[in-house]
Amino acid sequence: MLTFENLHITIGDFELRGDIKIETGAQVAIMGPSGAGKSTLFNAVAGFLSPSAGRIVWDGQNITTSVPADRPIALLFQDNNLFPHLTAFQNTALGIRPDLRLSDTQSQDVTDALAKVGLQEFEARKPAALSGGQQSRVALARVLVQHKPLILLDEPFAALGPALKAEMLDLLSRGIRESGGTLLMITHDPADAKRIADSVIIVADGQIAAPVETVALFENPPAALQTYLG
Numbered sequence: 057m058l059t060f061e062n063l064h065i066t067i068g069d070f071e072l073r074g075d076i077k078i079e080t081g082a083q084v085a086i087m088g089p090s091g092a093g094k095s096t097l098f099n100a101v102a103g104f105l106s107p108s109a110g111r112i113v114w115d116g117q118n119i120t121t122s123v124p125a126d127r128p129i130a131l132l133f134q135d136n137n138l139f140p141h142l143t144a145f146q147n148t149a150l151g152i153r154p155d156l157r158l159s160d161t162q163s164q165d166v167t168d169a170l171a172k173v174g175l176q177e178f179e180a181r182k183p184a185a186l187s188g189g190q191q192s193r194v195a196l197a198r199v200l201v202q203h204k205p206l207i208l209l210d211e212p213f214a215a216l217g218p219a220l221k222a223e224m225l226d227l228l229s230r231g232i233r234e235s236g237g238t239l240l241m242i243t244h245d246p247a248d249a250k251r252i253a254d255s256v257i258i259v260a261d262g263q264i265a266a267p268v269e270t271v272a273l274f275e276n277p278p279a280a281l282q283t284y285l286g
């Protein structure tokens with residue numbers, strides 16, 4: 057379980073508060089207006105920003121002040137962050153060891169992750185020789201190979217067309233479910249939430265709301281979501 061205990065985040069005069077629990081294995085969409093603090097919340101969870109008060113607890117362990125590398129977290133951001141001079145295999149392997157010196161088992165893990173995202177034939181290709189969708193798959197393989205229990209995605213696959221995006225979300229959701237991971241995904245697209253999220257957390261008006269079951273939320277959206285959806 058991921059818990060925000062009286063969490064208070066401050067940047068200049070921007071403030072965000074939350075006191076919520078997220079069940080292990082949940083797949084949760086984070087939604088809310090632009091500038092409401094979604095990325096800021098991720099930065100605090102990932103350890104790039106220190107909260108001004110409160111605690112972030114994962115499975116009973118206080119991680120509020122842990123350095124990013126010691127947190128149980130893998131991150132996937134919109135731009136994929138692939139290195140142009142490295143192959144799909146090497147870009148994936150970076151998730152295990154930045155110096156790319158893998159054991160045989162680790163190499164097999166990379167091969168398995170690339171197969172899982174349908175790139176078994178593309179291991180030796182560099183990003184320039186991969187389509188946008190294939191590049192996203194490499195980034196996803198790099199997340200899966202880390203076997204982290206908590207996965208944070210900030211607007212993943214936003215650059216892809218709707219069909220490809222849906223396919224990637226399904227791959228992602230299945231991959232994380234198989235590994236028992238917990239997923240937090242920032243998205244502006246209600247279709248993303250409806251496709252894979254069990255519940256939605258609304259970040260608005262300085263508050264991180266408790267997760268609400270996705271179908272129920274869209275059937276009866278709170279005021280902040282109504283305004284945001286237009």
Ligand SMILES: Nc1ncnc2c1ncn2[C@@H]1O[C@H](COP(=O)(O)OP(=O)(O)OP(=O)(O)O)[C@@H](O)[C@H]1O
Nearest residue numbers: 067068070088089090091092093094095096097259
């Ligand atoms: N480094 C910073 N210094 C000062 N203010 C910041 C900084 N980073 C973010 N902010 C402010 O914090 C608030 C929250 O920003 P954040 O990027 O978390 O919003 P968001 O919900 O992710 O928005 P979007 O949907 O547009 O990406 C905004 O008012 C932003 O201007």
